[in-house]
Structures are given as C-alpha cells and as structure tokens.
Amino acid sequence: MRVLSYSPRAWVSVMTLAGALFLWFAATSLTGWINPVVFPTPSETWASLMQIATTGYADGRLDQHIVQSIKLVLLGFVAAAIAGMPLGLWMGRSRYAEAFFNPVFTLIRPIPPLAWIPLAIVWLGLGDAAKVMVIWMAAVVPVVINSFAGVRSIQPQLIEAAEMLGVQRGRFVREVMIPGALPMIFTGLRLSLQSAWTTLVAGELIGAVRGLGHVLTQGSLDIFPSMILVAMLAVAFCGWLMTWALGRLEKRAMPWRTGS
Amino acid sequence: MKGADLAGPKTAPAHTDARRTRAARLDNYPYLRRALGYWGLSIVGLAAFFGIWWLAAATGLAPRQFLPTPLAVAEKFVQLLHQPFAGYTLQEHLWSSLQRYLMGFGLAVALGVPLGLLMGWFRWLDYVVAPLFEVLRFIAPIAWVPFAALWFGTGVGGPVLIIFAGAFPPCVVNAYRGAKFVDAYLVEAARTLGASNRMIVLEVLLPAAMPSIMAGIRVSAGLGWMSLVGAELIVASSGIGYMMVQAQSSINTAIVMSGMIAIGAVGGAIDLLLRKIETLAMRNRRRAR
Numbered sequence: 187m188r189v190l191s192y193s194p195r196a197w198v199s200v201m202t203l204a205g206a207l208f209l210w211f212a213a214t215s216l217t218g219w220i221n222p223v224v225f226p227t228p229s230e231t232w233a234s235l236m237q238i239a240t241t242g243y244a245d246g247r248l249d250q251h252i253v254q255s256i257k258l259v260l261l262g263f264v265a266a267a268i269a270g271m272p273l274g275l276w277m278g279r280s281r282y283a284e285a286f287f288n289p290v291f292t293l294i295r296p297i298p299p300l301a302w303i304p305l306a307i308v309w310l311g312l313g314d315a316a317k318v319m320v321i322w323m324a325a326v327v328p329v330v331i332n333s334f335a336g337v338r339s340i341q342p343q344l345i346e347a348a349e350m351l352g353v354q355r356g357r358f359v360r361e362v363m364i365p366g367a368l369p370m371i372f373t374g375l376r377l378s379l380q381s382a383w384t385t386l387v388a389g390e391l392i393g394a395v396r397g398l399g400h401v402l403t404q405g406s407l408d409i410f411p412s413m414i415l416v417a418m419l420a421v422a423f424c425g426w427l428m429t430w431a432l433g434r435l436e437k438r439a440m441p442w443r444t445g446s
Numbered sequence: 447m448k449g450a451d452l453a454g455p456k457t458a459p460a461h462t463d464a465r466r467t468r469a470a471r472l473d474n475y476p477y478l479r480r481a482l483g484y485w486g487l488s489i490v491g492l493a494a495f496f497g498i499w500w501l502a503a504a505t506g507l508a509p510r511q512f513l514p515t516p517l518a519v520a521e522k523f524v525q526l527l528h529q530p531f532a533g534y535t536l537q538e539h540l541w542s543s544l545q546r547y548l549m550g551f552g553l554a555v556a557l558g559v560p561l562g563l564l565m566g567w568f569r570w571l572d573y574v575v576a577p578l579f580e581v582l583r584f585i586a587p588i589a590w591v592p593f594a595a596l597w598f599g600t601g602v603g604g605p606v607l608i609i610f611a612g613a614f615p616p617c618v619v620n621a622y623r624g625a626k627f628v629d630a631y632l633v634e635a636a637r638t639l640g641a642s643n644r645m646i647v648l649e650v651l652l653p654a655a656m657p658s659i660m661a662g663i664r665v666s667a668g669l670g671w672m673s674l675v676g677a678e679l680i681v682a683s684s685g686i687g688y689m690m691v692q693a694q695s696s697i698n699t700a701i702v703m704s705g706m707i708a709i710g711a712v713g714g715a716i717d718l719l720l721r722k723i724e725t726l727a728m729r730n731r732r733r734a735r
Contacts, residue, residue: 198573206578224597281480285487290495296714297706298672300588301687303679304694304702309512384586388676391591392691399589406592414592422584429584 226412234412243413244404246396248420255386255397256424258314262321263382269322270329270378271371275363277330278337291330299324299385303392312393317386324385325378332374336367369443372436379432383425398424514700522700523707531701532692534684540708543674543685546602550609551670558617558666559659565618566625567651579618587612587673588680595681605677605685612673613666620662624655660724667720671713 207228213219214227222230238248246254277284302323303316310316340363348362364371390399398421405413437443473479496516502508503515514522526536534542565572590611594604628651636650678687686705693701 195573198570199577202574202577203581281484282487285484286491289488289492293492293495294710296717297710298668298675298713300672300676300679301690301706301709304690305699305706308694308697308699308702384588384672384676387586388588388679391588391680402589402592406595409596411593411596414596418585418589418593421586421589422581425584425586 223409223411226415230412231415234410234416238401238413238416244396244401248416251396251398251401252420252424255390255399256428258317258397259321259379259382259386259428262318262386263325263379265318266322266325266378266382267329267375270326270374271333274330274333274371274374275337275359275367278334278367279363284334291327295327295331299327299381300388303385303389306389307393317389317394320385320389321382325382328374328377328381329371330374332370332377333367336370336374337363339370340366365440368440372432372439376429376432379428380425383421383428387421511697512699514703519700519703519707523704526701526704532684532689534689536686536689536704536708539684539686539689540712543678543687544712546605546677546685547609547670547674549602550606550674551613551667553606554610554613554617554666554670555663558614559621559663562618562621562623562659562662563625563651563655566622566655567647572622579615583615585611587669588676591677591680594677600681600683604681605674608677609670609674613670616662616666616669617659618662620658620665621655624658624662625651628654656727660720660727664717664720664724667716668713671709671716675709 211228214222214225215229226234234243235248237243238251240247242248242250244251273287277287299320302320306316306320306323310319344362344366348358353362386397387399387402390397391403392399394400394403398417401417401420402414405411405417499513500515500517503510503513503518523536528535530538532539561575565575587608590608591604594607598604598607632650632654633646636646641649674685675687678685679691682688686709690702690705693699693705
C-alpha cells in the first residue's frame, strides 16, 4: 500500500488497467458495440476460465495444459543451456574454437527457430520429442552467442592479471571467466527463454494433444473466442512467470550486482 | 628482482631454432601464420559439418527420405526455382511472404517508433500506456494466431497482424529508451540558445534517440520475420512457410530444407541491409557534427 500511496505512477497504472477493463465491459456487454463472436465479453471469459480450470477443455484442465507446456520449455531450455554455455565460453576463450565453430553457426543462425518445426515434425513426429528439439534449436543460439560475447567483454586487464598471477586453469574458469561473462550469459538466457516460449506455442499450435497451444487451436476450431482469450492470457502469464523466475535466479547468481 | 624478466620481449629461445627449419619462413610472419591457421580451421569446421551430414545421408545411417544429402537439397532448391510446388515456384512463395512481411513490419515501425518517442517525451502518456503495454507484451506473438484468423482471415490480414504483434514491442521499447535517456544538458543548451520546440525535437531529441531506434528496428525486423514464418506455418494459403508445411505433410525433406535455406538467406539479407542503413545513418550523423 505504501507504494501505491507514494508513487503517482502506480496510481495511474491501476487507474489505466481499471479503465481498460471498464472499456472492455462497456464495449461488449453494456452496449454490444463489439459482437461477442469477434471479441468475448468479460463474463463469458470468466465462465470459460472457470470451465477450463474445473471441468477442463481440450482434453485437460488448465493446470495440466500449463504444466505440460512449461515442462517442455524447461526441458529444451535447460538442455540448450547445458550444451550452449560451455560451447560459447570455449569459443570466447580460444580463437581456434571460434574459427572452427563460428562458420557453421553463421550458417545456421539466420534460420528462425520456427522454421525448424516442419523438419522436426518430419523427423520426430507430432509428439513431445519434436517440440523439445525445436525448443533446443531456438534456445541454444542466443545462449552460445551471448556466452561467447560475454567472455570477450571481460576486461583484458583482469585476464592478464590472472595469467600473471599464475592462476590454475580450473580456477581461472570458475573465478574469472564465468563471473565475468555472467551478465551477458543471463542476457542470452533471457532471450532464449523468450524465443523458446514462442516456439513452443507455435509448435503446439501445429500439432499437440495437450498444452496451451493446443487449447488455442481447439478454441479456434470451435470458434470459441472467450476460450481463445483465456488461453492467450495463460500464455502471457506463463511467459511472465518464467521471466520473473529467471530474474530471481539472476539476482541469486550475481549478488555483487546491486541496482538496475 | 623478476621485474625485468616479466617485461622483457617475448622472443623464442635460441635452442628451438634448430628444430624449426622448414616452418621458419612462416614464423617470421606471425600474423599471416595465425590468419592461415584460422582460415584453415574455419574450412575444416564447415567441411566437418557438411561431411557428417553427407556421410549420414549417403551411408544410409539416416533414411534417405528423412535426410537427403546436401547435394540433393541443392538440386531440389534449384528445381523449385522453375518448377512450382504447392501452387507456386519458390520465388513466388517468397514474394508473397515478403509482401506480408513488409506490410506488418512497416506498420509496426510506423506506429511503434512514434508511440515510443512520445512515451519518452510525455510522462503522462508513459504512465497511461506502459501498464497496458506490459500486459500485452508477454503474449507470445504466435498466440495471436486464432484471433488473427478470426478477425482478418488467412489471406493477408491475419499474417500481417501476427508479424505486427512480433515486430511492434521492440520498436516501442527502443524508441522509448532512446527518447527517455537523452542527455538533459543537450536539451537545456539548445533551449538556452533559443531553439524552438520544433527545432529541439527535430535537431536534438530525434538524432540523439536515433541509435537506439535503429537497434530496435533491427531486432523487430528479425522477430517479425520469425513471426511471419510461424504465421504461414499455421494460417496461410501461400508463402514460404505454407510451402514447407505442404512438403512436411508429404514427407519431402529436401523441400523442407530448401525452404529453411530460403528463409535463412532472406532473413540474413534483411539484417545485412538494415545494418548497412544503420551505419549510413550513423555516418551522416557524425559528419553533421
């Protein structure tokens, strides 16, 4: 409450959101200015939310869809982080590794992750494996590039000082390279999480038996706008949740970075 | 006293000279030697990539239908240029994709950059728009697909909305940052020197925000291109993504890969073009100073 009473910005935010909700209500339920087939009313949306949360829709309850989607994203994302970070760090440290891997990367990099979806379906079918593969492809590129850039952004004086003091290799990696590259690594992780989430929703839209993308597809097949809206809000909520969690992790991992 | 040792020149000790008679000539050109080493490694890396691909395909380790050899993909690519697949040739698919892309991306830049700038300059607008924007931003652009199809159909309007949804946020955010964090001294100096409001906007604020705006446009160009591909995979009756989906359902891997190559090439070309424009814009700015 203290935040609310002191900051004019928070007040205006609350007022704006309340105003937007009221406008929505006024344009749909109150006046019927917008046809409910085109955009749902608030009460319909609430009813759809209740329906999917309790009895379920598109072969599952809301929590099952959300768990399925987040599970796949995390699988692909973690696998990409595990594979991508060491590769990026190595490429940053050794010019020879950069020379070896960079051309292949330059070749693959411009292909948007969503363009891998048809290939993944041909190779692995419509199941979870294809989605995890596409998410991995989507997530690994930003992780590698940013880890690489992170190592290169370390002040050369730091590296030279460590070398001069005869720091052992393992210790050098642990105490100079990784902490120095960490801010950029997290930038990469944030980018790749975003891209992984978009890719998953697209993959589920194309074919899935469960998951938020599947709810979207089913809603659009049934021409059920309020369910589409509920699914979109759920997509936004999960995206926000994962970004928030990564932000927490970032603070934990870099306690020396206060502020910003 | 080891100080002299550490600062001393790094010359090779004399006793290794005898072992390096043949390589000695290149040793006199350390830059050339390292450059050759890097080039060689790059070529080896590419060769390894295509070699493994070719081996897996040619030896039948992966079935030919699922993994055609690189050469087969290249042949298919060339064939697609004059033989229509899914109704059109490759160029025609690309052209209809590009038309949609330019519309959606153009709309995002035309609306997003001014909105971001105004939000940066007028605090009340920032306060009002920011919370709405924050809520909408987290919706993945692809999640707009059902509404896009419902509102605008699958021809041009639907995909354009999705491209717009992907390309709009970076335009707004970067223009906002560019406008918000202009050095206050610059504005005050201009005002003290008697510049009119219009002059301040056009001659001080806009040039100062330009680098950030250009960076945002480049990010949104990439996101827009990706959203286009997604949109065409799901709702479209022509375009490069549609071609790939058709090829996928008939398990024609060579055409799917040709589509990926075309998408990658066009996406890369768009990025390159914007980079060129960016450096040009920045160069003019420096000259004007």
